[in-house]
Amino acid sequence: MSRVLVPCHVKGTVALQVGDVRTSQGRPGVLVIDVTFPSVAPFELQEITFKNYYTAFLSIRVRQHTSAHTPAKWVTCLRDYCLMPDPHSEEGAQEYVSLFKHQMLCDMARVSELRLILRQPSPLWLSFTVEELQIYQQGPKSPSMTFPKWLSHPVPCEQPALLCEGLPDPSRVSSEVQQMWALTEMIRASHTSARIGRFDVDGCYDLNLLSYT
């Protein structure tokens, strides 16, 4: 399905913590990231992709416009999605993740704002966040064309004239021809990825020192 990147403004992360951030001993285990779409009207959200950085659980809330008159409400569309199966170890810690419309708890129509709630209960990590956040909406459907009348409204089938005996059935012939055409197309399109296997350049393998870059 085609998708279109929606330009968004990602606000800085806000730590949720009881007490003063500077003086308290522990590290916050909950962060909130707000994402706004300043120049875009409320849209249908298709996909969210990001690179994880040591976040264990993710919840997402969206502000949806339900109808023209009621004010937009905040709805939770993803609750405690697990990014790291074991919050104390490295598994899943730096993975690329995609979340799709069909994984969400509510429908994603007319979204105007997004709030990501990141949780990392393990005290082992110094910081955690998500990076390279990208939001996609549904791409435009293929442009509709007007078909010529004979294509969109075919003439009802006339009874084909009875052919002489001995000739093959035309519908069978056409399906076989189609198969053979498909085979020839496949052969034409395929190309091998075989390697050549030579390590020298024109027979010469006289080298300088090894390069560090």
Add this chain to the structure above:
Amino acid sequence: MLQEESDLSLIIAQIVQKLKGSNLYSQLERQAWASLQRPEIKLESLKEDIKEFFKISGWEKKLQNAVYSELSVFPLPSHPAAPPEHLKEPLVYMRKAQGNWEKRILKSLNSMCTELSIPLARKRPVGEQKELLNKWNEMGTDEPDLSLFRPVYAPKDFLEVLINLRNPNYENGDSLSFRTHLGLIQVPLKVKDIPELKECFVELGLNTGQLGIDDSTQVPPELFENEHVRIGQKVLAEQDSAAAQQYIRQGSPTALRAELWALILNISSEPEDVLYYEQLKTNVIQHDLLVDSLIYKDVKLTASNDDYYFVFEDYLYQVLLCFSRDTSVLSHFAYNSASPPKSYIRGKLGLEEYAVFYPPNGVIPFHGFSMYVAPLCFLYHEPSKLYQIFREMYVRFFFRLHSISSHPSGIVSLCLLFETLLQTYLPQLFYHLREIGAQPLRISFKWMVRAFSGYLATDQLLLLWDRILGYNSLEILAVLAAAVFAFRAVNLMEVTSLAAAEAVLADLSTLKVMPLLQIFLFATVT
């Protein structure tokens, strides 16, 4: 669901693309063309009839084995936004550490090159080429002066790098707290504990027959061994890779081992493969590489001094010298965290058209590298088959033992698994060894890096490598290392220094691998 379907079609497309360049593809094509002569193939239902023909003639099985082989080796396609480095190694700090380590190796090789004034590579003059061709089968008799050469690195240098590996986002406080690892490895990778290992290695359990235990002289062969051999012969007759992999988890009978390993690794000796090996041999004869001297030195220092392997010295040269020229090994760097060293043709520094990899296969051998090949010489006597088996074993397993990665079979995970098992199930021993300054990993690291080659008796080693192939993972090396410590725990509790601990664990040649593994996993009271 949509995501899984698109993942599956991506995997299928990837495997098809890979197989298209292979020998099997052209063979299947030829077979399909030839089959058109057969009466049962009709033009109208061409696709179905040829598929049926492949099924009956055994070609479908070959294709199945090839697909299974690809699935075992290649990691699953990753997220579309992930760059290729992510596939090599997802954790950024490990990639950096691997890059720094590689720079050190390159510096060392470059300095050796300039100190000794020997070029990295040179074309051999015709006279020398003829001479080498004549003594190809007895290169061991050659005694070149290798005193100035030194190995690029040894396992203990690599261990120091791993000990200093740190995650910048991890709480590495100076004071001891619940966060500090008591062993040498300080990165928090996920490793299995014994209940998970029991589940994973269920075929090694007490109720399942094993070769290495249930084929000893006291046990009558009717109980297990005869039946197991019969099943093995059946598996070989069926030529099914997946079945062979499952079968070999209980060990392989000595007579069937060579064929079973070839089936699991999907190696078939076609004339094209022999030709490819001959081509590599020609490359060895035409060009002389500095790496060749390193290989010579390594073989002379390790395999030639070993009671079991010195007879295979000539084979080792024939395999390793050709291995260095094999550019098909470069494709494994897609999923290896390491990268092949680059160089430029003399006088064309910086011009990309003159950039080449050095050595051609991108792998710089270290001290003990030849021990990966030595045990295979017991199974395969034909050089091109021996070569193919070694190459496949390297790109599936051995490369993980000397590159820094977070993969569960990577050496870092194996070290952490070993230390965690020891700490959890033998805490007194671990504490004692730590107190006397004999961190257990310092002793067991060299065993794991060489996959125990050169430390165990060969029949025991081959039983161990059976299980590596069967489970497609190297974790069993860490479990065996912990089991060895458990076995000699009583003696180790009495030592008071690292040297004494090393002495207790110096000789593993009398150990029986399978009973140790079985007792440690399934019979230890926890």
